[in-house]
Amino acid sequence: MAGGGMTRSARAVPVLMYHHISTSPGMITVSPDHFAAQMAYLANAGYTTIGSMQLAAYLAGEPLPKKSVMLTFDDGYLDNWVHAHPVLQAHGLTALCFLVTSWIGEGRAPARARSGAALPPLLNHRDGEMAIENGESDRAILRWSEIDAMREAGTFEFHSHTHSHVRWDQMSADADDKCARLARDLIDSRTTLKARLGAASDHLCCPQGYYDDDYRRVAIQAGFRHFYTCEAGSNYPGNDDNAVRSITRLEVRDRPTSWLASRLWVHTRPAISRTYLKIKR
Numbered sequence: 001m002a003g004g005g006m007t008r009s010a011r012a013v014p015v016l017m018y019h020h021i022s023t024s025p026g027m028i029t030v031s032p033d034h035f036a037a038q039m040a041y042l043a044n045a046g047y048t049t050i051g052s053m054q055l056a057a058y059l060a061g062e063p064l065p066k067k068s069v070m071l072t073f074d075d076g077y078l079d080n081w082v083h084a085h086p087v088l089q090a091h092g093l094t095a096l097c098f099l100v101t102s103w104i105g106e107g108r109a110p111a112r113a114r115s116g117a118a119l120p121p122l123l124n125h126r127d128g129e130m131a132i133e134n135g136e137s138d139r140a141i142l143r144w145s146e147i148d149a150m151r152e153a154g155t156f157e158f159h160s161h162t163h164s165h166v167r168w169d170q171m172s173a174d175a176d177d178k179c180a181r182l183a184r185d186l187i188d189s190r191t192t193l194k195a196r197l198g199a200a201s202d203h204l205c206c207p208q209g210y211y212d213d214d215y216r217r218v219a220i221q222a223g224f225r226h227f228y229t230c231e232a233g234s235n236y237p238g239n240d241d242n243a244v245r246s247i248t249r250l251e252v253r254d255r256p257t258s259w260l261a262s263r264l265w266v267h268t269r270p271a272i273s274r275t276y277l278k279i280k281r
């Protein structure tokens with residue numbers, strides 16, 4: 001490819017990590033106002049939001065638009081339907097959502113923001129965790145009907161965040177037991193996604209972005225090739241072994257657009273991104 005062509009491709013792709021977009025303040029929560037402003041910034045600044053297939057192709061050497069970014073949401077909270085989906089739809093932006101497949105409920109989709117109807121109550125992070133522990137995940141987590149509507153609208157694609165969200169490395173006394181339980185967990189997740197969505201991808205986000213050597217081996221055996229971490233950084237075609245890729249992500253804070261703009265400026269430039277992270281550490 002000619003030099004001029006090369007400069008048009010992204011040199012690095014930042015992958016942003018969100019959890020809650022909610023009016024209920026708490027941990028790992030971005031307010032709907034900040035989120036709307038952040039998305040308006042991406043759209044106005046000419047960013048392209050990419051999907052899982054595009055990221056995979058990019059990491060394998062294919063070009064991407066210069067200003068490319070990926071949006072990810074972990075855990076599949078109800079507020080993603082209420083407050084994130086309508087904003088993405090308004091701007092024509094897309095995101096990935098990592099689902100804990102045993103938490104997802106049945107029933108009709110409640111109202112979402114910008115629909116004019118009364119919105120469902122949204123639990124803050126701590127109360128949501130307690131609801132899930134008490135077997136009431138439906139109060140905090142997406143339903144299949146919402147997932148279907150988001151897929152139809154093209155705002156979200158959905159991938160595995162395991163079936164149980166259990167950290168098997170902390171729950172099992174020995175490595176064999178840990179691996180067996182993790183394998184079961186990943187298979188259950190894939191089976192559920194296949195049954196409900198028609199397919200399960202090879203993109204995996206493990207709880208807390210935790211991967212040790214056992215995790216990687218078991219996940220590869222289960223059919224996963226792209227591992228989303230909670231490690232900060234940017235992503236570019238590199239020398240990951242074989243076709244297995246670790247994807248670094250930037251946790252988005254509940255901050256105004258200027259904060260996001262500066263992070264994207266840094267992390268769309270590989271050398272600056274690496275230097276910045278070195279200094280930060």
Ligand SMILES: [Zn+2]
Nearest residue numbers: 074075207208
């Ligand atoms: Zn999680």
